[in-house]
Amino acid sequence: MNILFVCSRNKWRSATAETIYKNHQEHQVRSAGTESSARIKLNASHILWADVIFVMEKKHKQRILEKFNLESSDQEIIILDIPDDYNYMNEELIEEIRTKVEPYL
Structure with missing residues (x-):
């Protein structure tokens, strides 16, 4: 399964999620951000590649639906x-991501 994690700037939350799951045997994982300042900026090919998209906040889903309506x-x-309250690989962030993502895998 191709999994895409999305947050605003792709620096902390989605990047952490990608790092956690990147070596998973059954899944391919990528991450991107919705802001123009994102480390990896979300584009249509990310959306089309993904089998499932995990967004950190409701606003990220809204931005995807607005900007990539056809693809999504x-x-x-x-x-x-998951609020933007954590730094990259923060232990609480890792636990929250795992708790919320695992039921879908």
């Missing part, structure tokens, strides 16, 4: 409700 029309987009 058949996509499963799951809101994780």
